[in-house]
Amino acid sequence: MPFRAIALGAAVALTATLGLAAPAAAGGGGGQTPPTPSVVADGLVTPLGLAATASGGVLLTQNFLGALNAVDRKGALSEIAAAPGFELSAPSVAGKSIYYFQVAMDHSSAVLTKRTGTTSSQVADLAAYEAAANPDQVNTYGFLDLPADCASQFVPFPEFPPLGMPTYTGVLDTHPYASTVGRDGTVYVADAGINAIVAISPKGAVRTVAVLPPAAPVVVTEELRATTPWPECVVGHGYSAEPVPTDVEIGQDGRLYVTTLPGGTEDPAAGSRGTVWRIDPRGGTPRAVVTGLSSPTGLAIARDGTAYISEISGGADRGGQISVVRPGRTTAKPLVSVPSPGAIALSGSTLWIGADIMSPTGVSQLVTVDVRNPGRGWHGKWHGHWNDDFGKFFGNRFRGH
Numbered sequence: 001m002p003f004r005a006i007a008l009g010a011a012v013a014l015t016a017t018l019g020l021a022a023p024a025a026a027g028g029g030g031g032q033t034p035p036t037p038s039v040v041a042d043g044l045v046t047p048l049g050l051a052a053t054a055s056g057g058v059l060l061t062q063n064f065l066g067a068l069n070a071v072d073r074k075g076a077l078s079e080i081a082a083a084p085g086f087e088l089s090a091p092s093v094a095g096k097s098i099y100y101f102q103v104a105m106d107h108s109s110a111v112l113t114k115r116t117g118t119t120s121s122q123v124a125d126l127a128a129y130e131a132a133a134n135p136d137q138v139n140t141y142g143f144l145d146l147p148a149d150c151a152s153q154f155v156p157f158p159e160f161p162p163l164g165m166p167t168y169t170g171v172l173d174t175h176p177y178a179s180t181v182g183r184d185g186t187v188y189v190a191d192a193g194i195n196a197i198v199a200i201s202p203k204g205a206v207r208t209v210a211v212l213p214p215a216a217p218v219v220v221t222e223e224l225r226a227t228t229p230w231p232e233c234v235v236g237h238g239y240s241a242e243p244v245p246t247d248v249e250i251g252q253d254g255r256l257y258v259t260t261l262p263g264g265t266e267d268p269a270a271g272s273r274g275t276v277w278r279i280d281p282r283g284g285t286p287r288a289v290v291t292g293l294s295s296p297t298g299l300a301i302a303r304d305g306t307a308y309i310s311e312i313s314g315g316a317d318r319g320g321q322i323s324v325v326r327p328g329r330t331t332a333k334p335l336v337s338v339p340s341p342g343a344i345a346l347s348g349s350t351l352w353i354g355a356d357i358m359s360p361t362g363v364s365q366l367v368t369v370d371v372r373n374p375g376r377g378w379h380g381k382w383h384g385h386w387n388d389d390f391g392k393f394f395g396n397r398f399r400g401h
Contacts, residue, residue: 034334034335034336034337035335035336035369035370035371036369036370037336037338037353037367037368037369038367038368038369039355039365039366039367040071040074040075040366040367040368041071041075041077041365041366042363042365042366043362043363044060044062044354044362044363044364044365044366045062045064045065045067045359045361045362045364046062046063046064046065046357046359046364047060047061047062047063047342047343047354047357047364047365047366048061048062048063048089048177048342048343048354048357049061049063049088049089049090049091049100049177049178049343049354050091050298050343050344050345050352050353050354051091051092051093051345052093052345052346052347052352053070053093053347054093055072055073056072056073056347056348056350057070057071057072057073057347058070058071058345058347058352058366059071059080059091059092059093059098059100060077060091060354060366061088061089061090061091061100062088063087063088063089064087065084066082066083066084066085066086066087066088067079067081067082067088068080068081068082068088068091068098068100071352071366073350075366080098080115081100081113081115081120083102085105086102086103086104086105087101087102087103087104087105088100088101088102088103089101089103089175089176089177090176090177090178090179090189090190091179092179092180092181092187093181094181094185096116096117097114097115097116098114098115098116099112099113099114099115099123099179099181099187100112100113100115100179101113101126101176101179101189103174103175103176104127107127107173107174107175107193108127109125109127109128110125110126110127110174110175110176110191110193111123111124111125111126112124112125112126112176112179112187112189112200123187123200123202123204124200124204124205124206126174126176126189126191126194126198126200126206127174129174129198129206130172130173130174130191130193130194131172133208134170134172135170135194135195135196135198135208135211136169136170136194136195136196136211136212136242137169137170138169138170138211139169139170139195139211139213139214139242140167140168140169140214140240141162141167141168141169141170141214141240141241141242142162142165142166142167142168142239142240143166143167143234143237143238143239143240144167144217144238144240145237145238146166146167146233146234146237147233149233150166150231150233150234150237151166151167153231153233154166154230154231155229157229163228163229163230164229170194170195170242173193173194174191174193174194175191175192175193175194176189176190176191176192176193177190177191177192177245177246177247178190178245178246178247178248178298178343179248180248180249180250180256182250182281184202185201185202186199186200186201186202186281187199187200188200188209188248188250188256188281189248190245190246190247190248190258190259191245192244192245192246195211195212195242195243195244195245196208196209196210196211196212196245197209197210197212197245197248197256197258197279199281208283209256209279209281209282209283210279210283210284210285210286212243212245212258212260212277212286213243213286214240214241214242214243215240215241215242215243215262215273216240216262216273217238217239217240218238218239218240218241219236219237219238220234220235220236220237220238220239221235222235241262243260243261243262244260244261244262245258245259245260246259246260246261246296246297246298247259247296247297247298247299247343248299249299249300249301250281251278251301252303252305254281255278255279255280255281256278256279256280256281257276257277257278257279257289257299257301257307258276258277258279258286258299259274259275259276259277259293259296259297259298259299259309260274260275260277260296261274261295261296261297262274262275262295272292272293272294272314273291273292273293274291274292274293274294274295274296274311275288275290275291275293275296276288276289276290276291276293276296276299276307276309276325277289289330290307290309290325290330290331290332292331292332293309293311293314293323293332294311294312294313294314294315294318295311295312295313295314296309296310296311296312297310297311297312297341297342297343297357298310298341298342298343298344298353298354299344300344300345300346300351301346302346302371304327305326305327305328306324306325306326306327306371307324307325308322308323308324308335308344308346308351308371309322309323309324309325309332309344310322310323310338310341310342310343310344310353311323311332311341312340312341312342312357314334315334315337319337319339319340320337320338320339320340320341320355321334321335321336321337321338321341322334322335322336322338322341322344322351322353322369323335324371335369335371336369338353338355338367339355339356340355340356340357340358341353341354341355341357342354342355342357343357346371349370349371349372350368350369350370350371351368351369351370351371352366352367352368353366353367353368353369354366354367355367
């Protein structure tokens with residue numbers, strides 16, 4: 001999956017697309033004083049997955065630590081599962097059951113695990129499904145307009161073979177990034193490797209709900225080409241990158257809402273091209289309902305129809321922000337600045353946010369914001385670390401997954 005912005009474009013008003021009609025009630029945004037965030041847990045490692053629990057807390061995956069934690073309303077962590085050497089990801093909750101994925105670091109397996117009480121069981125392996133079905137093989141990525149003499153200048157790129165091909169179709173890879181559970185027990189998964197939304201039945205049957213479309217082509221500049229193994233002749237041609245689904249939620253209308261990074265460059269010159277899509281869970285063509293986002297990495301939908309979106313490179317300084325889309329609107333407005341925000345989850349009026357998620361050294365944080373009551377501005381200490389080892393997952397340049 002080359003040229004992703006992570007590991008990992010709405011004519012209909014959002015009120016209608018989410019199937020909700022009540023007026024907005026949350027504070028912040030729209031010219032109001034932003035709410036005041038509070039750091040509730042520190043010293044975390046890649047907190048990339050969150051899911052609200054009935055107790056008012058959240059489930060938290062520290063993905064590359066291989067840890068799944070429960071976090072109470074005061075920020076105290078307790079361990080639910082640990083798998084050193086694996087990635088734990090995409091947590092979700094349904095009743096008394098917890099779902100999460102255990103993913104091999106080489107992505108050779110991606111097993112959905114269901115835990116009820118102290119009993120755990122394996123439900124399905126998305127890597128096996130990808131190997132058999134490869135849903136995004138219907139998509140064509142890369143350069144679609146290169147002359148033959150330019151295409152012939154590409155050379156093999158062992159670190160990630162598609163970079164050495166002028167065009168290609170979906171490669172075999174799986175990386176479940178987020179999940180949610182329907183009323184019938186179906187687990188819907190945003191998979192940033194399959195480039196699709198898949199559904200897993202309670203009995204473990206897997207099907208493709210929708211393949212996300214290739215990102216709109218970005219014209220390659222010399223500056224961007226210099227970060228790749230491509231020949232100089234690609235400058236001026238359009239590159240269509242793989243899409244990056246990062247979150248999936250269920251609206252009150254029963255539809256799925258999915259955030260995607262735009263694929264390719266996050267350079268401001270290319271514009272903010274992240275999207276929220278609306279998808280029928282029975283299958284069908286994704287429809288863009290919110291566009292113009294800067295690397296959206298998480299989505300939470302309130303009962304009144306307000307949508308909260310984390311943008312890892314949002315804000316005037318590209319440092320990250322939480323944005324809000326009010327009912328009846330299709331445009332996201334800034335709510336509050338948060339450094340490198342990833343997963344978000346809404347519990348009542350409390351918005352939980354994984355912050356500074358790019359640091360692998362134990363300085364990431366879990367933050368809460370009361371979206372009901374605006375505060376007087378930002379306070380608290382932020383680390384704002386960047387680590388080159390995570391450049392292939394995040395950043396403002398072309399990079400591989």
